[in-house]
Amino acid sequence: MATAREIKRRIRAIKNIAQVTRALQLVASSKMRRSQDRVLAARPYADELLRVLSRLVRASADEDEGNVFRGEEHDDADLSLLQEREVRTLGILLVTPDRGLAGALPGNLNRRALQFVQEQRAELGNPNLPVQFVAVGRRGRDFVTRNRLPLLAEFTNLGDIPRMSDVRAIARVISDAYLSGQVDRWYLVYPKFISSLVQTATPVQLLPVQPPTDVAEDDAQANLDYIFEPDAGSIYAALLPRYLETMIYQPMLESVASFYAAQFVAMKNATDNATDLADDLNLSYNKARQAAITNQILEVVAGANALS
Amino acid sequence: MAQRLTLQVEVVTTTGLVFEGPADEVIAPGGEGQLGILPRHAPLMTTLTIGALHIKHAGSEETLFIGGGFMEVSDNRVIVLADDAERASDIDEARAEEARRRAQQQLDQAAGDIDRAALEGEIERAIGRIHVAEIQRRRRPRRELPTQG
Numbered sequence: 001m002a003t004a005r006e007i008k009r010r011i012r013a014i015k016n017i018a019q020v021t022r023a024l025q026l027v028a029s030s031k032m033r034r035s036q037d038r039v040l041a042a043r044p045y046a047d048e049l050l051r052v053l054s055r056l057v058r059a060s061a062d063e064d065e066g067n068v069f070r071g072e073e074h075d076d077a078d079l080s081l082l083q084e085r086e087v088r089t090l091g092i093l094l095v096t097p098d099r100g101l102a103g104a105l106p107g108n109l110n111r112r113a114l115q116f117v118q119e120q121r122a123e124l125g126n127p128n129l130p131v132q133f134v135a136v137g138r139r140g141r142d143f144v145t146r147n148r149l150p151l152l153a154e155f156t157n158l159g160d161i162p163r164m165s166d167v168r169a170i171a172r173v174i175s176d177a178y179l180s181g182q183v184d185r186w187y188l189v190y191p192k193f194i195s196s197l198v199q200t201a202t203p204v205q206l207l208p209v210q211p212p213t214d215v216a217e218d219d220a221q222a223n224l225d226y227i228f229e230p231d232a233g234s235i236y237a238a239l240l241p242r243y244l245e246t247m248i249y250q251p252m253l254e255s256v257a258s259f260y261a262a263q264f265v266a267m268k269n270a271t272d273n274a275t276d277l278a279d280d281l282n283l284s285y286n287k288a289r290q291a292a293i294t295n296q297i298l299e300v301v302a303g304a305n306a307l308s
Numbered sequence: 309m310a311q312r313l314t315l316q317v318e319v320v321t322t323t324g325l326v327f328e329g330p331a332d333e334v335i336a337p338g339g340e341g342q343l344g345i346l347p348r349h350a351p352l353m354t355t356l357t358i359g360a361l362h363i364k365h366a367g368s369e370e371t372l373f374i375g376g377g378f379m380e381v382s383d384n385r386v387i388v389l390a391d392d393a394e395r396a397s398d399i400d401e402a403r404a405e406e407a408r409r410r411a412q413q414q415l416d417q418a419a420g421d422i423d424r425a426a427l428e429g430e431i432e433r434a435i436g437r438i439h440v441a442e443i444q445r446r447r448r449p450r451r452e453l454p455t456q457g
Binding site for chain 2: 232
């Protein structure tokens with residue numbers, strides 16, 4: 001049995017750890033709340049953008065088929081973001097946290113990303129389909145390089161509030177790789193924030209753009225005879241990059257919220273465990289101390305007996 | 309009496325809802341020139357450029373700075389998807405001026421095309437902001453002028 005002093009030392013060490021994890025837990029809980037607010041604040045823009053895009057798609061489908069694609073002034077490049085083509089290379093934009101101490105979250109994300117690649121390969125009937133990764137966040141970057149997977153670009157240390165200029169840079173890498181034919185289909189894998197207890201690694205298709213098709217009842221009957229200014233093609237050309245940015249921005253915000261939520265839970269568990277362990281050790285310490293005292297008394301008594 | 313028709317206006321940016329409310333008339337900085345929107349306007353989708361968005365309702369007027377974006381009008385609903393937006397009363401003119409000066413300075417020293425375009429955009433937005441703030445400032449004293457006679 002360990003001596004009382006050894007146990008005492010362990011108790012002190014564990015209490016120190018508990019103090020650190022409790023501090024991290026409190027920080028994570030307040031940051032989680034703030035990052036959740038940011039997710040909610042960004043939602044109206046994303047919702048409206050999707051609604052406008054879906055109406056634009058339906059409105060232009062109502063007109064002469066392909067009419068939209070025949071405008072003169074705009075770049076054809078942006079419109080090809082809509083067109084499906086044969087998938088020869090898959091692209092995964094992996095959105096992960098930069099830091100650890102968040103329980104199983106980063107591991108789950110990375111595992112889900114690989115699993116998703118396998119699913120896609122099976123679905124497309126090509127078990128050797130090449131994959132390109134773009135990593136946002138250190139955890140994903142480390143995972144990709146550790147497994148010697150092809151990494152197209154990495155964006156790390158973007159902070160808790162991703163800046164629009166960073167998002168734009170990521171969107172440019174994604175769309176450039178798509179337009180140059182380097183990648184034929186892009187997916188994004190990110191930790192979807194479902195609640196402070198549940199975050200799920202979720203894949204979403206980025207490119208080609210999948211216009212939202214689910215529309216509300218009243219919306220389906222809306223008058224779609226739009227006037228376009230300057231023309232539908234130009235609006236597409238301006239709207240699609242915004243769409244891509246939003247599709248990346250929103251998951252990045254959610255990833256931050258998910259990270260803090262996961263960290264909060266992980267740190268809370270760590271604190272609870274440390275407290276339990278300290279309690280158990282305290283009991284052992286008391287026993288050890290009592291045993292030592294009993295021993296000493298026995299020795300004294302035995303010594304006295306020997307003298308008499 | 310039939311209810312007076314109004315527009316329902318919503319201005320959103322990636323960082324949140326900037327304005328939500330009813331309006332009798334909206335004047336927007338359309339990509340092809342200024343656009344006036346009244347109730348019962350035909351469905352419209354347009355790009356917006358940097359400029360001032362005026363929202364008039366019941367005799368009062370709210371002015372917002374818009375840093376480009378889109379506007380959709382349908383069914384008396386006006387949705388402005390702005391890349392950047394700020395109420396005129398919230399604009400910090402000194403900060404906008406500072407941002408303009410800084411961007412101009414960087415532009416003078418900068419090399420490379422991408423940098424250049426971004427900085428020029430920044431300057432344009434700062435100028436737009438200052439301009440909107442000036443409109444707001446000029447409007448206020450006028451109301452306080454005593455009537456002649």
